[in-house]
Amino acid sequence: MNAPTAHQHLTPALAPREVPAELIAALQARFGANCSTALVVREQHGRDESPFVHVPPPAAVVFAESTQDVADAVTLAAQYKAPVIPFGVGSSLEGHLLAVQGGISLDVSRMNKVLSINAEDLTVTVQPGVTRKQLNEEIKSTGLFFPIDPGADASIGGMCATRASGTNAVRYGTMRENVLTLEVVTASGEVIRTGTRAKKSAAGYDLTRLFVGSEGTLGVMTEITLRIYPLPEAVLAAVCSFPSIEAAVHTTITTIQMGVPIARVELLDGASVRMVNQYAKLNLAETPMLLMEFHGSPAGVKEQAETVQEIAAEHGGVSFEWATTPEERTRLWTARHNAYFAAIQSRPGCRAVTTDTCVPISKLADAMLDSIAEANASGLHYFLVGHVGDGNFHVGYLIDPNNAQECALAEDLNHKLVTRALNLGGTCTGEHGIGLHKMAFLRTETGEGAVNIMRTIKRALDPDNIMNPGKIFSL
Amino acid sequence: MNAPTAHQHLTPALAPREVPAELIAALQARFGANCSTALVVREQHGRDESPFVHVPPPAAVVFAESTQDVADAVTLAAQYKAPVIPFGVGSSLEGHLLAVQGGISLDVSRMNKVLSINAEDLTVTVQPGVTRKQLNEEIKSTGLFFPIDPGADASIGGMCATRASGTNAVRYGTMRENVLTLEVVTASGEVIRTGTRAKKSAAGYDLTRLFVGSEGTLGVMTEITLRIYPLPEAVLAAVCSFPSIEAAVHTTITTIQMGVPIARVELLDGASVRMVNQYAKLNLAETPMLLMEFHGSPAGVKEQAETVQEIAAEHGGVSFEWATTPEERTRLWTARHNAYFAAIQSRPGCRAVTTDTCVPISKLADAMLDSIAEANASGLHYFLVGHVGDGNFHVGYLIDPNNAQECALAEDLNHKLVTRALNLGGTCTGEHGIGLHKMAFLRTETGEGAVNIMRTIKRALDPDNIMNPGKIFSL
Numbered sequence: 001m002n003a004p005t006a007h008q009h010l011t012p013a014l015a016p017r018e019v020p021a022e023l024i025a026a027l028q029a030r031f032g033a034n035c036s037t038a039l040v041v042r043e044q045h046g047r048d049e050s051p052f053v054h055v056p057p058p059a060a061v062v063f064a065e066s067t068q069d070v071a072d073a074v075t076l077a078a079q080y081k082a083p084v085i086p087f088g089v090g091s092s093l094e095g096h097l098l099a100v101q102g103g104i105s106l107d108v109s110r111m112n113k114v115l116s117i118n119a120e121d122l123t124v125t126v127q128p129g130v131t132r133k134q135l136n137e138e139i140k141s142t143g144l145f146f147p148i149d150p151g152a153d154a155s156i157g158g159m160c161a162t163r164a165s166g167t168n169a170v171r172y173g174t175m176r177e178n179v180l181t182l183e184v185v186t187a188s189g190e191v192i193r194t195g196t197r198a199k200k201s202a203a204g205y206d207l208t209r210l211f212v213g214s215e216g217t218l219g220v221m222t223e224i225t226l227r228i229y230p231l232p233e234a235v236l237a238a239v240c241s242f243p244s245i246e247a248a249v250h251t252t253i254t255t256i257q258m259g260v261p262i263a264r265v266e267l268l269d270g271a272s273v274r275m276v277n278q279y280a281k282l283n284l285a286e287t288p289m290l291l292m293e294f295h296g297s298p299a300g301v302k303e304q305a306e307t308v309q310e311i312a313a314e315h316g317g318v319s320f321e322w323a324t325t326p327e328e329r330t331r332l333w334t335a336r337h338n339a340y341f342a343a344i345q346s347r348p349g350c351r352a353v354t355t356d357t358c359v360p361i362s363k364l365a366d367a368m369l370d371s372i373a374e375a376n377a378s379g380l381h382y383f384l385v386g387h388v389g390d391g392n393f394h395v396g397y398l399i400d401p402n403n404a405q406e407c408a409l410a411e412d413l414n415h416k417l418v419t420r421a422l423n424l425g426g427t428c429t430g431e432h433g434i435g436l437h438k439m440a441f442l443r444t445e446t447g448e449g450a451v452n453i454m455r456t457i458k459r460a461l462d463p464d465n466i467m468n469p470g471k472i473f474s475l
Numbered sequence: 476m477n478a479p480t481a482h483q484h485l486t487p488a489l490a491p492r493e494v495p496a497e498l499i500a501a502l503q504a505r506f507g508a509n510c511s512t513a514l515v516v517r518e519q520h521g522r523d524e525s526p527f528v529h530v531p532p533p534a535a536v537v538f539a540e541s542t543q544d545v546a547d548a549v550t551l552a553a554q555y556k557a558p559v560i561p562f563g564v565g566s567s568l569e570g571h572l573l574a575v576q577g578g579i580s581l582d583v584s585r586m587n588k589v590l591s592i593n594a595e596d597l598t599v600t601v602q603p604g605v606t607r608k609q610l611n612e613e614i615k616s617t618g619l620f621f622p623i624d625p626g627a628d629a630s631i632g633g634m635c636a637t638r639a640s641g642t643n644a645v646r647y648g649t650m651r652e653n654v655l656t657l658e659v660v661t662a663s664g665e666v667i668r669t670g671t672r673a674k675k676s677a678a679g680y681d682l683t684r685l686f687v688g689s690e691g692t693l694g695v696m697t698e699i700t701l702r703i704y705p706l707p708e709a710v711l712a713a714v715c716s717f718p719s720i721e722a723a724v725h726t727t728i729t730t731i732q733m734g735v736p737i738a739r740v741e742l743l744d745g746a747s748v749r750m751v752n753q754y755a756k757l758n759l760a761e762t763p764m765l766l767m768e769f770h771g772s773p774a775g776v777k778e779q780a781e782t783v784q785e786i787a788a789e790h791g792g793v794s795f796e797w798a799t800t801p802e803e804r805t806r807l808w809t810a811r812h813n814a815y816f817a818a819i820q821s822r823p824g825c826r827a828v829t830t831d832t833c834v835p836i837s838k839l840a841d842a843m844l845d846s847i848a849e850a851n852a853s854g855l856h857y858f859l860v861g862h863v864g865d866g867n868f869h870v871g872y873l874i875d876p877n878n879a880q881e882c883a884l885a886e887d888l889n890h891k892l893v894t895r896a897l898n899l900g901g902t903c904t905g906e907h908g909i910g911l912h913k914m915a916f917l918r919t920e921t922g923e924g925a926v927n928i929m930r931t932i933k934r935a936l937d938p939d940n941i942m943n944p945g946k947i948f949s950l
Contacts, residue, residue: 120732120837163677174675176684177652192924198833199865200649201902202638202688204909204917204947205929209651209684213677230734257595259705300775358673362595390674427676434679442679449667453936454680460935461928472679 012052012095012436015470016102019059023080027062027104030072034063045087045105049152050095051351051410052436053401058085058099063107067183067191067222073106074220074466075189081464086216088129088155092162093354094435096215100470106220108157114138115223123180123197125225128157135226144228147172150431151340157221162433163213167336170256170389171263171295172229174431179212183223187462197225210457215433216468218461232263232295236305237323237332240292240312241285245269245372245384247315248288249365252388254311256361260304262389264293266336269372269384272343279342280335285319290388291336293329336385343383343396350381352396353410357421358430359391367424368393371417378409392430419444434472442473487527487570487911490945491577494534498555502537502579505547509538520562520580524627525570526826526885527911528876533560533574538582542658542666542697548581549695549941550664556939561691563604563630567637568829569910571690575945581695583632589613590698598655598672600700603632610701619703622647625906626815632696637908638688642811645731645864646738646770647704649906654687658698662937672700685932690908691943693936707738707770711780712798712807715767715787716760720744720847720859722790723763724840727863729786731836735779739768740864744847747814747858754817755810760794765863766811768804811860818858818871825856827871828885832896833905834866842899843868846892853884867905894919909947917948 027035036042037060046057059082064070077084083103090097099105111127114135118124119142126135133153135146148159149166158164160182165174172178181195194207211218242248248267255262267290268276274286292308294301309320323329335342344352359367368386375382375395386393395417397410418428418441428434428441443451451473458465458475465475502510511517512535521532534557539545552559558578565572574580586602589610593599594617601610608628610621623634624641633639635657640649647653656670669682686693717723723742730737742765743751749761767783769776784795798804810817819827834842843861850857850870861868870892872885893903893916903909903916918926926948933940933950940950 118835118837120728121835122732123835163681165675169675173652176675176681177648186924186928190924192928193922194925196897196902196920197835197900198867198902198905199836200640200644200651200833200867200905202831202904202906202908203902203913203920204688204926205932206638206651206681206684206688207921207925207928209681210932213679213681230732232734253595257597257705259707297775297778299778300772303772303774356677358675360593360596360598360672361674362593392673392675422671425672427671427673427678429677430673430675431677433677438678445671445678446682447668449661449665450669450682451679453661453667453682456935457680457685457932460931 012055012100014055014100016056017083019082019102019104020080023076023082024060026076027060027073030076031062034065036061045107046099048090048092048095048097050093050435050437051353051399051401052095052098053351055098055100058103058105061105061107063110065110067185070106070108070185070220070222071189071191074185077104077466078187078189078464081466083466083469085468086157086161086220088158089131091152091154092158092435093432094437096162096433096435096471098436100436109155111222117142119144121197122228123225124228125223126156128155128221128224130156132156132159139228143231145231146226146228148175148178151337156224160212160221160224161214161216163431165387165431167264167266167387169387170265171261175212176209178227179208180225180227182208182211182221184211184219184221186219187467215435215471217458217471218467234296234298234301235329236294236301237329238292238305238320239284239332240290240317240320242288242290243316245288246365246369247317248290249368249388251290251312251315251317253361253364255308256389260307262292262304262308263295265389266291267386267388267393268339272339272383272385275342275346275383276335276339279338279345282335291332339383339385340396343398347381347398349400350398351401352398353414354394354396355414355417356394356429356432357418357426359421359424359426361391363424363426364388364391367421367426371395371420374413374416378413380406380409390430391426436471439473487530487575489530489575491531492558494557494577494579495555498551498557499535501551502535502548505551506537509540511536520572520582521574523565523567523570523572525568525910525912526828526874526876527570527573528826530573530575533578533580536580536582538585540585542660545581545583545660545695545697546664546666549660549662552579552941553662553664553939556941558941558944560943561632561636561695563633564606566627566629567633567910568907569912571637571908571910571946573911575911584630586697592617594619596672597703598700599703600698601631603630603696603699605631607631607634614703618706620706621701621703623650623653626812631699635687635696635699636689636691638906640862640906642739642741642862644862645740646736650687651684653702654683655700655702657683657686657696659686659694659696661694662942690910690946692933692946693942709771709773709776710804711769711776712804713767713780713795714759714807715765715792715795717763717765718791720763721840721844722792723765724843724863726765726787726790726792728836728839730783731864735782737767737779737783737864738770741766741811742861742863742868743814744859747818747860750817750821750858751810751814754813754820757810766807814858814860815871818873822856822873824875825873826876827873828889829869829871830889830892831869831904831907832893832901834896834899834901836866838899838901839863839866842896842901846870846895849888849891853888855881855884865905866901911946914948
């Protein structure tokens with residue numbers, strides 16, 4: 001495993017393929033004003049939240065408004081063997097949206113309808129451009145909610161593509177567990193369905209799970225059926241401050257090992273709490289903190305919270321504070337969700353190199369503490385947040401993307417941190433995906449054998465390598 | 476969708492390929508006494524619990540004792556392009572183990588070691604021949620358990636291959652949700668790993684989920700890492716009798732829709748309770764019955780059970796009885812698990828044609844009631860059990876496999892039942908797999924487009940079609 005250099009870090013391997021003028025003309029003929037070649041539009045679709053800032057934009061952007069639009073765009077691109085990059089809201093962190101091999105961006109953000117709400121079955125079917133907040137707004141009146149909540153208000157399509165999760169995953173699972181079936185436009189432009197609305201199935205290969213997490217490299221999702229959940233009868237949120245990261249982490253480990261069905265357990269370090277306080281005008285104690293939530297019956301959440309309070313006290317946790325009103329809870333969780341943006345704003349012009357390792361829960365302290373010591377020693381600004389109940393945490397090194405030394409330093413810290421997690425039996429990415437940034441780590445993590453199986457599947461399903469080429473693995 | 480005829484039903488399409496004497500000789504040279512060509516051994520490996528009884532046995536049986544054994548056997552078979560059929564304990568219901576294209580049976584039942592128990596991470600790694608009961612026995616002292624429980628004491632490898640579930644799936648999920656990572660021998664004899672022990676991951680294609688449910692057609696699993704769970708602090712089981720199937724089903728639907736975290740909710744009809752009573756010397760009321768279990772804290776399980784008792788009462792449920800001691804509970808659940816064998820024994824010499832549809836929960840009554848009326852009108856003996864909390868139920872038509880008329884009648888009932896479930900948005904198989912019996916239904920369920928994707932993956936990963944050929948789909 002070779003660490004990328006600072007230069008490679010900011011400019012990934014580019015291998016642009018020619019996009020013929022005939023294709024652009026054909027797309028313009030088919031899509032009219034919904035096919036744009038304006039530089040500002042292309043540039044907006046040629047970047048994301050990753051630290052890669054020096055990649056040329058796609059040749060055109062097609063705004064799809066229906067499954068047929070997607071099928072037609074892909075069919076045309078396939079005729080000319082031009083890359084197609086699906087685009088939701090642009091909140092990817094790993095360079096998934098960047099046109100490293102040229103091609104067209106296929107923006108599905110206008111496919112933003114909630115198609116059907118089956119409240120009595122606890123399912124909902126949406127178009128890929130629906131965002132997670134929009135979805136929860138539209139199903140609110142049913143008393144149901146969709147729990148998966150990455151930091152950004154991401155599109156459901158993008159969340160499927162990267163197998164996203166968030167703060168509720170410790171109890172409700174990730175996109176892997178919560179997508180029931182998909183409609184997908186394949187690399188040949190064919191529309192297929194991967195399954196049914198049944199809660200479980202043993203009917204053939206699990207195509208749903210194959211497309212979830214495939215980062216747009218196998219097809220474009222055009223309809224997504226999700227599991228949704230009854231809003232819990234009672235919700236209790238709590239904040240607890242700790243004398244050290246270690247104490248907070250060990251409180252989490254014990255909570256999980258005891259089987260407490262905690263719904264959320266999030267770690268922030270003192271510096272991150274400070275950034276959040278400044279950004280959201282809060283007065284949280286600027287020490288390592290666990291932000292927790294319990295879902296269940298009134299008696300059940302009280303019982304869970306008391307158990308965790310006892311565990312926290314044994315580890316030196318102090319000022320265990322309750323937030324029971326919806327307003328208090330919303331304020332706290334909004335602050336947590338804005339931690340990334342709070343950090344970015346704390347240093348104008350910076351980008352974040354964000355780590356995303358996930359390790360078996362007993363290894364969490366081992367995975368985190370040395371990495372934090374290294375980050376402290378480096379002198380770089382950084383933030384630290386974690387979905388610690390799942391063994392997943394993020395260090396975001398805040399770098400000036402034009403400062404090669406900072407880039408190299410961040411890459412070096414990232415490399416050490418990921419290597420440590422892999423050695424502890426973990427993964428290089430818990431929820432952000434491989435994209436451009438973790439391709440070398442994937443090979444180390446699973447071995448060439450598994451990556452070769454992925455390559456074989458990719459070649460078989462997309463023989464001309466037009467679907468988001470250059471991501472996850474090289475061919 | 477064409478219903479198979481009675482003749483097709485008992486004798487699936489056979490296309491035996493020659494197994495060269497050189498291959499047998501090479502396997503005998505490599506495996507010695509662990510390669511058997513004795514007729515009794517071959518015949519034992521040429522059948523399962525499916526109604527298919529007229530298929531010639533495999534040419535030889537190799538008993539693998541290690542990953543290297545599996546890799547060597549597959550490598551040799553690949554050289555001669557001979558089919559390889561993985562074999563666990565032989566409890567498959569859909570003909571998965573039958574040598575419809577000839578070849579060798581690869582018995583992994585001697586690979587029955589629990590390799591590591593990571594109690595602090597709630598994971599365990601086993602060889603594929605470990606059975607579910609053995610696993611729970613070996614981890615009992617840790618205070619943890621593995622919840623997935625198909626009726627038979629199946630092997631973990633077989634349970635992965637068919638994406639099995641059972642009575643606890645309504646709360647703990649199926650093999651889909653509970654396999655963390657696999658070691659697999661691919662069709663070329665290469666050993667790969669699909670993932671890590673991290674609870675969640677966004678690292679590339681979800682190969683774990685691709686192999687889970689692939690029915691031995693893509694490779695042989697040689698190591699399986701599973702999630703395990705803390706034994707609940709409190710467990711409460713309850714039995715409730717109902718005046719009708721409908722009342723029991725509607726009680727279940729309301730329970731699920733209200734979000735009660737029930738751990739098990741199983742339906743038996745009156746005739747099935749009678750068979751169970753006779754087989755297990757019990758005195759349960761011989762009316763439609765729900766058998767339930769609640770897991771949690773003492774206060775939590777009481778709260779859940781009271782909620783369900785109220786719902787049941789509204790639907791006419793009577794004699795809600797508690798079973799709180801472990802002995803009582805074990806007696807009840809053993810009886811439930813033996814329902815299949817109780818039914819088979821109720822009619823000596825019979826086989827069961829077992830349905831396995833799973834529908835969205837709101838459609839469960841629609842899916843069941845007309846099918847039961849049809850079964851009653853047919854005059855066939857049958858049993859009815861259901862993992863109703865998941866929308867999954869089984870009707871087992873008890874037929875004399877040598878009586879063509881009974882076979883045809885059972886197939887006709889099965890065809891109507893599955894068609895009804897598919898029209899209601901369900902799947903033809905919730906947990907048994909496609910095997911030989913549901914290949915036509917799979918095409919109707921997902922459409923040719925999705926099946927073609929499966930075929931493309933199969934051809935790419937197993938170009939000579941040696942891994943359990945002729946199952947799931949035709950090529």
